[in-house]
Amino acid sequence: MKRSTYRHGDLRRALIAAGLELAREPGPEAVVLREATRRAAVAPSAAYRHFASRDILVHEVSMAAQARLAAAMEDQQRRELARLGPDAAPAARARALLRGVGSGYLSFAWTEPGWFRTAFRVHRDLASSGAAGAAGPRGRTPYQLLSGALDALVEAGQLPPGRRPGAGVLAWSGVHGFATLGLEGPLRDLDGSTRAALAVRLLHMVEAGI
Template identity: 60%
Template sequence: MAHRKRSTYRHGDLRRALVSAGTDLAREGGPSAVVLREVTRRAGVTPNAAYRHFEDKKALLHAVSLAAQAELARSIEAEQAAIPPHDDAGSVARARLRAVGAGYLRFAQTQPGLFRTAFVGHTDLRDAATAESAGQSGLTPFQLLSAALDGLVESGVLPAERRPGAEFLAWSSVHGLAMLEIDGPLRSLDSQQRAFAAGRLLEMVEKGL
């Protein structure tokens, strides 16, 4: 495959090219596949060129993880976009929350390498709100979840006093199932069993809130 030479990059484009190459590697093999030498080779530059934008491999991998989160956000957005119109605001709000979980689980199953990479090196919630993690809507996966929960309150489905902290309960539940299915003892579930588990989990989350 032909690679662009470094001289073809405009200001700022090299960083995007390196992140894009790293994202492709993560898609293929998870975070361990994001090797600096291979990233620069795919971007068509020398390894030293990466240090113009990233202090070290850890910094590059962190940027790739944010790009993986942005793809996760787009998976959630696609799930929400498929919700059919409905006159009942409560039904729509419930559907949007379930779509967040469904999009999350679908992404883990179809893009396991990126899913494993999406949260590498994150020490707190600051990355959950950065623009680099946002999808087409401008919202990150965490913000899409928050918006869906706010919609439950606005439609009268969820009492306002039960809203604080609901993100952490929903997120941990869905993330746990996703990890069990791609890296844990639930790897052996077939597609029908996974769909059943996902449906029951999302129902449990909604009712548990």
């Protein structure tokens, strides 16, 4: 196999891209450093200068998967705002931002299950929730997009400031739980229309409950 020549940063990006490709269908278990080097057409010794272990590569791939998720959430937020039109009241816009976060999250989980599993599997806390490598095109990570939507609700008078602490964790837990049950739990055999209808109800429940 012909080896590729990369600049320092380009090789790192190429290996992460190869890891994303490996994870897309099965998830993080499929990310293997030697296979990533093969797909990037570089010697394993070159890869180890950037990633001393498979765990480090998987962590970086998970960040990249989160960035893909953030992009999907941003796209859905734009669609929700477009439905309202430019003259919508701040309260309606804030609620649309929150709906976009939730529906974008669920859609990504069900259309890109391997990346969704990869995005959060390796993290034990929120230490990386604001990492630049996990940000979408507008520079915000999935958790930052959720936090921004909740802050907008507070600013619009739709969420009492005293209820804002912890609201992100609660909203995320509800949506992530439903997504996971639909991927690998007892809800995996739901037909598409039933799942979509339940998703709408779930997002309404989260909005009302926070």
